[in-house]
Amino acid sequence: MTVSTAQRPAPRSLRRRTLSRARAGGLPYLLVLPVVLVLLTVAGWPLLKIVLLSLQRQDSGKYALFHGGSSSFTGLSNYVDTLTDATFWTVALRTVVFTAVNVALSLVIGMAIAHLLNRVSPWARILLTATLLFAWAVPSTVSTQIYYWLFANQYGVVNYLLDKLPGVHMHGHDWFADPHQGLAVVTLVVVWGAVPLLAISLHAGLTQIPREVIEAARVDGASAWQVFRNVTMPYLRPLVAILATLSIIWDFGVFNQIWFMRNGHPEPGYQTLGIYMYSNGIGSSHYNVGATIGVLMMLGLLAVIVVYIRQLLAIGDAE
Amino acid sequence: MKRTIAGAAVVASTVLLTAACSSSGNSSSGGGGGAVPSTDGHGKTVTVWLQADAQNGWPEVVNQANQRFEQQTGAKVNVQWQQWSNYTTKLDSTFAGSTAIPDVVELGNTQTSSYIAGGAFADLTGAKGQFENSSTWLQGLSESGTSVDGKLQAIPYYAGSRVVIYRKDLWTKAGVMTPPKTLNELYADLDKVKAANSGDSNFSAFYMPGKYWYAAMSFVYGAGGSIATQSGGSWTAKLESAQSVQGLKNWQKVTTYSVGGATKDEADQDAVMAQGHVAAILGNGWELGAVTAPDTGNPKLAKVLSTFPMPGTGAGNYTPSFPGGSDLAVPQKASNKDLGAEWIKVFTDTKSQTMLAKYAIPNTTSLLHVYEGQSQANQSTGEAAKKTWFVPNTPNWANVESANVLQNALESIATGKSSVEDAAKSADGQIEKILNAGS
Numbered sequence: 001m002t003v004s005t006a007q008r009p010a011p012r013s014l015r016r017r018t019l020s021r022a023r024a025g026g027l028p029y030l031l032v033l034p035v036v037l038v039l040l041t042v043a044g045w046p047l048l049k050i051v052l053l054s055l056q057r058q059d060s061g062k063y064a065l066f067h068g069g070s071s072s073f074t075g076l077s078n079y080v081d082t083l084t085d086a087t088f089w090t091v092a093l094r095t096v097v098f099t100a101v102n103v104a105l106s107l108v109i110g111m112a113i114a115h116l117l118n119r120v121s122p123w124a125r126i127l128l129t130a131t132l133l134f135a136w137a138v139p140s141t142v143s144t145q146i147y148y149w150l151f152a153n154q155y156g157v158v159n160y161l162l163d164k165l166p167g168v169h170m171h172g173h174d175w176f177a178d179p180h181q182g183l184a185v186v187t188l189v190v191v192w193g194a195v196p197l198l199a200i201s202l203h204a205g206l207t208q209i210p211r212e213v214i215e216a217a218r219v220d221g222a223s224a225w226q227v228f229r230n231v232t233m234p235y236l237r238p239l240v241a242i243l244a245t246l247s248i249i250w251d252f253g254v255f256n257q258i259w260f261m262r263n264g265h266p267e268p269g270y271q272t273l274g275i276y277m278y279s280n281g282i283g284s285s286h287y288n289v290g291a292t293i294g295v296l297m298m299l300g301l302l303a304v305i306v307v308y309i310r311q312l313l314a315i316g317d318a319e
Numbered sequence: 320m321k322r323t324i325a326g327a328a329v330v331a332s333t334v335l336l337t338a339a340c341s342s343s344g345n346s347s348s349g350g351g352g353g354a355v356p357s358t359d360g361h362g363k364t365v366t367v368w369l370q371a372d373a374q375n376g377w378p379e380v381v382n383q384a385n386q387r388f389e390q391q392t393g394a395k396v397n398v399q400w401q402q403w404s405n406y407t408t409k410l411d412s413t414f415a416g417s418t419a420i421p422d423v424v425e426l427g428n429t430q431t432s433s434y435i436a437g438g439a440f441a442d443l444t445g446a447k448g449q450f451e452n453s454s455t456w457l458q459g460l461s462e463s464g465t466s467v468d469g470k471l472q473a474i475p476y477y478a479g480s481r482v483v484i485y486r487k488d489l490w491t492k493a494g495v496m497t498p499p500k501t502l503n504e505l506y507a508d509l510d511k512v513k514a515a516n517s518g519d520s521n522f523s524a525f526y527m528p529g530k531y532w533y534a535a536m537s538f539v540y541g542a543g544g545s546i547a548t549q550s551g552g553s554w555t556a557k558l559e560s561a562q563s564v565q566g567l568k569n570w571q572k573v574t575t576y577s578v579g580g581a582t583k584d585e586a587d588q589d590a591v592m593a594q595g596h597v598a599a600i601l602g603n604g605w606e607l608g609a610v611t612a613p614d615t616g617n618p619k620l621a622k623v624l625s626t627f628p629m630p631g632t633g634a635g636n637y638t639p640s641f642p643g644g645s646d647l648a649v650p651q652k653a654s655n656k657d658l659g660a661e662w663i664k665v666f667t668d669t670k671s672q673t674m675l676a677k678y679a680i681p682n683t684t685s686l687l688h689v690y691e692g693q694s695q696a697n698q699s700t701g702e703a704a705k706k707t708w709f710v711p712n713t714p715n716w717a718n719v720e721s722a723n724v725l726q727n728a729l730e731s732i733a734t735g736k737s738s739v740e741d742a743a744k745s746a747d748g749q750i751e752k753i754l755n756a757g758s
Contacts, residue, residue, distance in 0.1 A: 062439065153579050279722060282408055
């Protein structure tokens with residue numbers, strides 16, 4: 001699909017674009033102007049300031065902050081400092097793994113529930129959709145607190161139930177002593193919060209696939225997996241690409257779930273880039289360092305999703 | 320979507336700060352300006368930032384001070400209630416700007432030093448004599464309000480001190496009739512309490528959360544150790560010293576009587592105690608009320624709770640307590656600095672502090688008797704307030720706190736992940752790096 005797009009003859013698309021521009025005149029630009037202005041004010045300007053901040057040195061801490069002291073430009077020294085810090089790389093790696101696990105789990109479970117929604121009777125579908133929407137409506141601060149209680153070491157219901165199993169001794173087990181276990185609990189909250197949107201969107205996508213195509217494949221003797229792999233997935237690909245990109249953006253920047261799960265004091269083993277940026281930048285009033293980490297986060301994320309964006313554009317063009 | 324909100328909040332706060340940083344160019348007055356209480360306030364409004372502790376705990380003290388202030392000056396008072404969480408970020412962005420600066424702010428006594436060094440507050444040294452009881456202010460509080468070169472920039476407001484809050488019924492049942500006088504007696508008593516309740520797997524003879532650094536450092540100072548000392552302009556972290564390690568081991572010994580708190584801080588210890596499986600905690604005097612509160616605690620415990628100051632290495636030699644507390648300051652960029660100073664003067668005078676002494680330790684030793692006369696618990700906390708320790712007085716200290724250095728080290732001791740010596744060594748390295756960073 002991608003290959004054919006790339007080699008698609010240029011003249012046709014050129015002609016189409018020239019035509020539509022000629023027909024509409026300046027109106028589209030006028031219509032898009034307010035949005036552009038708003039984006040420039042609320043996103044562009046702060047972005048520029050953050051980049052500038054990351055290139056400056058914050059002289060004498062709070063004194064300079066309060067008295068407009070000179071914030072001299074120091075080139076890339078903040079970046080060099082951050083990138084040569086071993087902790088930063090540990091945290092970055094942890095964030096990448098955490099994101100990968102969370103995105104994969106959310107998409108797989110979301111896809112499974114979408115297929116389930118597709119199969120069940122209408123009343124069950126309505127019930128399930130409503131439940132999913134309720135789960136989605138719970139703010140992450142609340143769901144995190146609830147999961148924290150569920151996994152509490154002394155009176156948590158998870159330990160209580162696991163302890164009931166024969167041969168299992170989980171009474172008093174502290175899920176948060178080991179950051180891996182703790183982050184697994186965080187993953188549970190994140191996936192729990194992410195699945196509803198994914199399931200409902202993918203279900204919507206599934207309903208758009210013509211039944212005849214699937215039936216034809218079945219008649220030809222395709223197994224359920226083959227149907228999914230060769231018929232369903234190609235139809236869903238644009239949607240999955242968008243959902244995966246959004247999931248990566250969300251999970252890469254997960255903050256609330258970790259922050260509240262550790263009561264505002266995340267141990268070193270719980271630091272993902274978002275947390276790291278907050279504690280090293282805002283928490284310790286080192287706003288230049290915070291801005292630097294923020295810009296690096298953004299660049300890292302861009303590098304990942306640029307692949308997806310290109311694919312999205314390619315898919316869009318092909319249609 | 321909701322997850323983008325979290326991200327947006329972080330970005331937005333960064334953005335606000337970023338934006339604020341740029342707008343502070345012209346209003347710099349050098350940080351040297353002073354303020355003198357003034358009663359000339361007709362037609363003006365004084366904005367006061369107070370923490371919600373006062374709103375919930377002693378609103379009538381605030382109200383009477385406002386009334387007297389308004390009568391004296393003709394100015395109006397606008398009290399804006401604040402929350403402790405992320406408070407320093409709010410202060411940073413406010414002081415970096417030049418508008419909407421409050422005329423009075425409350426600060427925790429561990430937060431003041433970095434703002435004093437940052438020139439955020441008006442110098443009140445010249446007016447010190449006008450503040451009542453200024454010669455008998457609690458030492459821990461007045462130290463925290465004074466700059467390194469001895470200038471008074473924040474006025475003591477109130478303090479709290481920590482004592483052992485214990486279940487007299489459980490201790491008596493275990494055969495312990497009188498509070499312990501030394502740490503060794505405490506351990507022996509806890510052994511008895513623990514043995515008497517060995518059937519309860521959730522039972523803590525002494526609940527000591529693993530991140531409770533105020534408690535752990537009290538043991539460090541009690542054993543003659545310290546967090547860090549300064550000489551010749553540079554700081555040396557001292558947790559590795561023999562005395563500090565001994566103190567940390569004393570604290571570790573107490574954590575062995577604690578079940579289920581190794582990865583927690585002290586924030587919910589009152590609720591934990593209210594569950595009924597805890598025989599003692601180390602807490603502020605007012606936490607008695609939290610343990611027995613009808614909505615979040617257990618009122619039935621009111622009759623069986625009692626207190627004593629945390630014993631130390633020898634009889635009468637208490638483990639020093641950390642004087643939690645607050646100061647009040649006038650921001651350098653405030654528009655009504657002299658009126659702000661006047662409001663503080665009224666709010667911290669003998670009349671206000673005598674009322675406040677019903678709820679918290681007043682800012683002066685001369686009124687401690689009012690506080691101690693309120694209850695048995697206040698006697699213990701008042702006693703504990705006489706022997707205190709304080710964090711290293713440097714603007715960089717706040718960064719040690721926000722980096723969770725001590726909490727992480729203590730948690731690794733409490734969970735058994737590292738030895739006391741290793742944890743102390745690693746914490747020392749981080750503390751020295753932060754304290755000696757260019758400020």
